[in-house]
Amino acid sequence: MENFQEYLAEITSRLSLGAKVVGREGTVERFDQSTAPDPVMTVFPHSEEDVIEVVRYCREKGLKCFAQSGGHSWRVKNHRTIDVVICMRGLNKVFVDEPVQTVTFGGGIIVGELINAVAEKEFDVTTGLANTVGVVGAFLCGGLGRYVGRYGYGVDNLVAVNLVDSDGTIHRNVNGTTNPELWWAIRGAGAAFGIITKATMKIYPQTNGGLSWTCTLIFSNPSRETIEKVFKAINSTHYGDSMFVLFSFAFVPPMGYPSLVIALWFYGPESQAEKAWERVLDPSLRPDFKQTAILPAERLNDSNDATCLAGYRRPGIAMGIERLEITAFFEIWDLWLEFGQSKDAENSVVVMERFSKEKALETSDEETAFSRFHRGIVYEVSIAPAYKDAKLDQKANEFTSKVRDVLIQKCSDPGKIRAYPTGSGLNEPLENIFGGKERVEKLLSIKKKWDPENYWGAFFDTE
Known part of the structure; x- marks a missing residue:
C-alpha cells in the first residue's frame, strides 16, 4: 500500500501529459466523509485513454480503483479496500447537437456545467438538484431533478454511453441496440458495471x-x-x-x-x-x-x-x-x-x-x-x-x-x-434498492458476465 513513489513512476509513464497523479495529500473530499476512501493515490485523467490505462494498471498491480466526479454518493461500500481514486473531473467537455436535440458530455461533468452548456443553446436537460453533483453518478441511479415531471428521470433520457469494464476494455456506444442486456442494467445500477467515460442524452427546447x-x-x-x-x-x-x-x-x-x-x-x-x-x-x-x-x-x-x-x-x-x-x-x-x-x-x-x-x-x-x-x-x-x-x-x-x-x-x-x-445504507438489502428478488437475480446474472470478481464493489456488494 505504501508504494506511492513506485506507483507514481510506473503509472505516469502510461498517461497523457494532461493527466495528474497525487498521493494522500491530494485526496478529493466527498459529500460524505464518513465512508470516504483513503487511497494511496488519486489520479486525474485527461482522456478516456487515461481511464483505460489506470484501470489496466490497477488490475496488473492488484489494486482496487474507484471513480468519482462530484463525489456525492453516500456510504461507499468496502471503502477501506480502495487503493486508487480516479477523479473524473477533467473529462467534462460538452457538445450540444441542436438539430438532433442531444448533448454529449464527458464522465466527469457536474450538473452546473451541463446546465450552463445546454441553457446557452436555449434547451432544457434533465439534471440533478445540485450544481456540484456528478451527472453520470446521479443519472445511472435514477437522476432526480426539477424537470422530472416534464421529461422523466435522468436515466430515461440517456441515449448511449462509453463504458470501461473491470478489465480496462472500453465499450463504445453502448445502447439498447448494441447491447440491450447491459443497457438495461447500467440504467439503474451503472456504477456496478464499469466507469462511464462519455454519455449522450436527450435535450428539449426551452419554454417560457x-x-x-x-x-x-x-x-x-x-x-x-x-x-x-x-x-x-x-x-x-x-x-x-x-x-x-x-x-x-x-x-x-x-x-x-x-x-x-x-x-x-x-x-x-x-x-x-x-x-x-x-x-x-x-x-x-x-x-x-x-x-x-x-x-x-x-x-x-x-x-x-x-x-x-x-x-x-x-x-x-x-x-x-x-x-x-x-x-x-x-x-x-x-x-x-x-x-x-x-x-x-x-x-x-x-x-x-x-x-x-x-x-x-x-x-x-x-x-x-x-x-x-x-x-x-x-x-x-x-x-x-x-x-x-x-x-x-x-x-x-x-x-x-x-x-x-x-x-x-x-x-x-x-x-x-x-x-x-x-x-442506501451500507447494509441495505438489494431487494430494497432494486425492487424485488427477481430484479436482483437478473442484475446479478448480468453482473457475473461483466464483473465476475465484483471488482466494482464500492456500490454493488454481491458477497
Missing part, C-alpha cells in the same frame, strides 16, 4: 424562455399548529408537471433557529405559479420569511449549493415513501431537533421532495433497472446528519436509523422499503 418561478418560505421556531397547517397545504396540493417542492428541517443562520424551510418551484410565468401554489402561499400561514424570484435556466439549482458542501461526515440515507403522515412528520422533527442540537451537528438536515411522476411512470420495468418500485413514490426523503467530529458517528447512525424506522412504519406500505440507490 427557460424562466422559472421560485419561492422560499421560512417558518422559524414553528409551533405544532403551524407545522400541521403547512403540512396539510403541501400534502393537498395537486402537482402538475411543471411543479416541484422541497421542504426541509434546518437550523437557519445567522441565529440558528430550528426552522421549516419550504422551496417552491414552477416552470412558467408568475401568475400561473401563484395559482398552482395558492394553498402553500396562503397568507394565513404567516411565514417569518418569504422571497420570490424569477430564475434563468442556468441558475436553476443555485439555492441548493449551500447544502451540498463536501467535507462533512454524513452517514445518512435517502428513501422513497408512499405517504407522509403528520404524526411521522412530528416524530422526525423531534428526532432531528434532538440530534441537531448536538455540538458540531447544526448543519444536519432532513429534506423531503415531491414531484409529478406521471411522465416517469411511462417507462416500463423492462426498459431500465431503475424500476417502477421507485418511480411511483410520492415523496423522496433524505436524512442527512452533518458534522466533522468522528465521535458523533454512533449518535448519527442511531438518528438515521430511527428516522428510517419511522418512515418504514408510518409512511410505507408493508414489505416495501424503497432505498434510493445512491443513498
Whole structure:
C-alpha cells in the first residue's frame, strides 16, 4: 500500500501529459466523509485513454480503483479496500447537437456545467438538484431533478454511453441496440458495471424562455399548529408537471433557529405559479420569511449549493415513501431537533421532495433497472446528519436509523422499503434498492458476465 513513489513512476509513464497523479495529500473530499476512501493515490485523467490505462494498471498491480466526479454518493461500500481514486473531473467537455436535440458530455461533468452548456443553446436537460453533483453518478441511479415531471428521470433520457469494464476494455456506444442486456442494467445500477467515460442524452427546447418561478418560505421556531397547517397545504396540493417542492428541517443562520424551510418551484410565468401554489402561499400561514424570484435556466439549482458542501461526515440515507403522515412528520422533527442540537451537528438536515411522476411512470420495468418500485413514490426523503467530529458517528447512525424506522412504519406500505440507490445504507438489502428478488437475480446474472470478481464493489456488494 505504501508504494506511492513506485506507483507514481510506473503509472505516469502510461498517461497523457494532461493527466495528474497525487498521493494522500491530494485526496478529493466527498459529500460524505464518513465512508470516504483513503487511497494511496488519486489520479486525474485527461482522456478516456487515461481511464483505460489506470484501470489496466490497477488490475496488473492488484489494486482496487474507484471513480468519482462530484463525489456525492453516500456510504461507499468496502471503502477501506480502495487503493486508487480516479477523479473524473477533467473529462467534462460538452457538445450540444441542436438539430438532433442531444448533448454529449464527458464522465466527469457536474450538473452546473451541463446546465450552463445546454441553457446557452436555449434547451432544457434533465439534471440533478445540485450544481456540484456528478451527472453520470446521479443519472445511472435514477437522476432526480426539477424537470422530472416534464421529461422523466435522468436515466430515461440517456441515449448511449462509453463504458470501461473491470478489465480496462472500453465499450463504445453502448445502447439498447448494441447491447440491450447491459443497457438495461447500467440504467439503474451503472456504477456496478464499469466507469462511464462519455454519455449522450436527450435535450428539449426551452419554454417560457427557460424562466422559472421560485419561492422560499421560512417558518422559524414553528409551533405544532403551524407545522400541521403547512403540512396539510403541501400534502393537498395537486402537482402538475411543471411543479416541484422541497421542504426541509434546518437550523437557519445567522441565529440558528430550528426552522421549516419550504422551496417552491414552477416552470412558467408568475401568475400561473401563484395559482398552482395558492394553498402553500396562503397568507394565513404567516411565514417569518418569504422571497420570490424569477430564475434563468442556468441558475436553476443555485439555492441548493449551500447544502451540498463536501467535507462533512454524513452517514445518512435517502428513501422513497408512499405517504407522509403528520404524526411521522412530528416524530422526525423531534428526532432531528434532538440530534441537531448536538455540538458540531447544526448543519444536519432532513429534506423531503415531491414531484409529478406521471411522465416517469411511462417507462416500463423492462426498459431500465431503475424500476417502477421507485418511480411511483410520492415523496423522496433524505436524512442527512452533518458534522466533522468522528465521535458523533454512533449518535448519527442511531438518528438515521430511527428516522428510517419511522418512515418504514408510518409512511410505507408493508414489505416495501424503497432505498434510493445512491443513498442506501451500507447494509441495505438489494431487494430494497432494486425492487424485488427477481430484479436482483437478473442484475446479478448480468453482473457475473461483466464483473465476475465484483471488482466494482464500492456500490454493488454481491458477497
